[in-house]
Amino acid sequence: MEAAPAGEGEEGGGRFRASEHQHARYNPLRDDWVLVSAHRVKRPWQGQLEKPPPEDVPRWDANNPLCPGATRANGEVNPQYEGTFVFPNDFPALQPDAPEPGDSDHPLFQAAAARGVCKVMCFHPWSDLTLPLMSLAEIRAVIDAWAELAAELGASYPWVQIFENKGAMMGCSNPHPHCQVWASSFLPNEARLEDRTQRQHLSQHGVPMLLEYAEQEARRKERLVVENTDWLVVVPYWATWPYQTLLLPRRHVCRLQDLRKGERDSLASIMQRLLIKYDNLFEVSFPYSMGWHGAPTGPYLEEDCGHWQLHAHYYPPLLRSATVRKFMVGYEMLAQAQRDLTPEQAAERLRSLPEVHYKRRAKETS
Numbered sequence: 181m182e183a184a185p186a187g188e189g190e191e192g193g194g195r196f197r198a199s200e201h202q203h204a205r206y207n208p209l210r211d212d213w214v215l216v217s218a219h220r221v222k223r224p225w226q227g228q229l230e231k232p233p234p235e236d237v238p239r240w241d242a243n244n245p246l247c248p249g250a251t252r253a254n255g256e257v258n259p260q261y262e263g264t265f266v267f268p269n270d271f272p273a274l275q276p277d278a279p280e281p282g283d284s285d286h287p288l289f290q291a292a293a294a295r296g297v298c299k300v301m302c303f304h305p306w307s308d309l310t311l312p313l314m315s316l317a318e319i320r321a322v323i324d325a326w327a328e329l330a331a332e333l334g335a336s337y338p339w340v341q342i343f344e345n346k347g348a349m350m351g352c353s354n355p356h357p358h359c360q361v362w363a364s365s366f367l368p369n370e371a372r373l374e375d376r377t378q379r380q381h382l383s384q385h386g387v388p389m390l391l392e393y394a395e396q397e398a399r400r401k402e403r404l405v406v407e408n409t410d411w412l413v414v415v416p417y418w419a420t421w422p423y424q425t426l427l428l429p430r431r432h433v434c435r436l437q438d439l440r441k442g443e444r445d446s447l448a449s450i451m452q453r454l455l456i457k458y459d460n461l462f463e464v465s466f467p468y469s470m471g472w473h474g475a476p477t478g479p480y481l482e483e484d485c486g487h488w489q490l491h492a493h494y495y496p497p498l499l500r501s502a503t504v505r506k507f508m509v510g511y512e513m514l515a516q517a518q519r520d521l522t523p524e525q526a527a528e529r530l531r532s533l534p535e536v537h538y539k540r541r542a543k544e545t546s
Contacts, residue, residue, distance in 0.1 A: 198522050207418035208389060211377050214420050215511075215518040218525065235465075237308045237355045245270075246356035248305045263318075264325040265302040266361075272298035274364055296337060296364040301325060303357040310346070310357050310465055312455035312537055319448040326472070327444070329361050331437040334477030337363035339371050342436070347467025367476060374473060375488070382487035390489035394428040403527040406453045406535075410446040413454050415527040420517040422499045422506050423461065423526050425454065427492040434475040434488045457533045458496065468496035 196203070202217045238244075245252040248260045254270045274296030281291035303322050304314060311319060326342050333340045344359035345352040367375065381389035397403055397414045405413045405425060416426045427450070433439060439447065458466035472492050475485035497505040499520065512518055534541070 199525060204516075205418050207416075207420075208381065209374055209377055209418075211373070213516055214418055215516060216522055217518060217520060218522050234355070239306050239308045241307060244307060244354065244356055246300075246302050246354055246358055247307060261302070261305055263304075263321050265305075266299055266325065266329065269298035269300050269360065274298055274362060292366070294364065294366060296362060297333065298363075299329065299333075299361045301329070301359050301361060303359070307356040310455075310459075312452060312459050313539070314357075314452075316445070316448045316452060319452055320444055323439075323444050323447055323451075326361075327437040327439065330435065330472075330474070330477070333361065333363035334435070334437070334481070336478055337365060338476050338478040338480060339364050339367050340477060341368065341371075341471060343469065343471035345469050347465065352467075371473070371476065375476065378487040378489070388432060388487055388489045390428055390491055391432050394430060394489075397428075398430070402524050405457065405527055405530045406450055408446050408450050410443045411450045413450060415523040415530065417523055419523045419526070420508075420519060421495045421497065422519065422521060423458070423496045423530060424523075425494045425530075427451070427454070427494070429490055432486075433490045434485050435477070435490060436472055436474055438490070453535050454494070456535055456537045457530050458494075460533045460538050461530065462498060462502040463538045464502040466496060467498065468494050470494045 198216070199218050202215065202219070204213045204215050206213055240247050242250055244250055246258070248258055248262075248265075251257050252267075252270055256267075258265065258267070274294065276295055276297055278293070278295050280293040284290045301322075303309075303311060304318060311322070314322075330340050330342065340361065340363045342359060342361050378389050381387075381392075385392065394412060397417075398407065398412055403414045403417060405415060407413070410430055411427065412430065413425050413427050415424060419425075429439075429443065431443070433443075455466070458468070470492060472490070474490040475488035499506040506520070508517070
């Protein structure tokens with residue numbers, strides 16, 4: 181497939197406009213393509229409507245297993261924690277002592293060992309407080325805990341996946357602000373793919389892919405959402421989800437634990453600004469799945485991983501309102517990803533939103 185233009189040009193005898201005409205865009209990080217069909221966002225919607233997230237979450241609930249002092253499913257009682265709180269997942273997808281599967285008797289039926297540990301990290305003792313409503317110091321404490329876990333688990337495991345599923349729409353079973361950390365004895369599919377594409381880019385172009393990409397987006401600005409001295413957030417040129425964003429450092433950094441103190445402070449600031457804009461978009465606690473990707477760890481700590489650049493992906497499902505989401509079905513599952521508005525349109529809308537949370541604006545005017 182030939183590379184698609186970013187803006188306007190002559191195509192098929194007419195003037196191409198990315199905001200009006202369908203086209204495909206290449207994602208070099210995943211080595212695949214996304215179909216952009218901006219005109220489809222105008223179609224009427226008579227499909228499923230989601231329930232907006234509840235606004236009346238209790239600050240503390242004795243029956244919520246993530247609250248301070250609550251009893252979890254395994255009978256353990258949480259401490260009266262006042263900041264972040266990390267504990268082993270009571271229902272882990274990976275365990276450190278799982279036996280190895282037997283040898284395969286056919287190449288079409290292969291199995292491999294999968295060991296690891298799964299942890300849960302609560303961001304804050306209050307259930308009614310999400311990251312965009314937390315203070316910069318509280319967000320910085322979350323970042324420090326992330327980096328500590330990445331270093332601790334990464335000392336022995338090749339991959340440490342930090343991720344947050346926010347909102348019931350993204351499968352989150354508990355409204356209490358928290359994330360998960362899964363460390364595995366293997367490189368998962370996404371990690372292996374990004375390792376390959378970033379390695380190839382460095383080999384061919386002499387510069388880490390996402391370092392070059394951040395420099396390009398900082399100069400072009402059309403997909404920029406927020407930026408500061410150390411970081412920038414863009415709706416990537418190849419975004420699949422409607423308001424998907426990519427959080428990138430300006431400096432070459434391979435892993436979360438390699439961030440300097442000042443970079444952690446500025447990361448807390450830019451995360452807060454982005455997440456406030458997300459909530460302000462439809463004036464709702466904005467659902468998303470997010471996660472950090474950085475250079476592999478464990479045995480890879482002894483290798484040259486200079487092709488890697490630390491980054492975080494944010495994948496929010498909402499499209500038109502707090503109740504209408506994007507579904508990845510049909511064509512997306514059987515052919516390739518497709519989006520209904522251009523990344524430039526999404527970035528412009530996010531960029532124009534205020535950086536004061538709608539809940540705080542409501543309090544100020546009441």
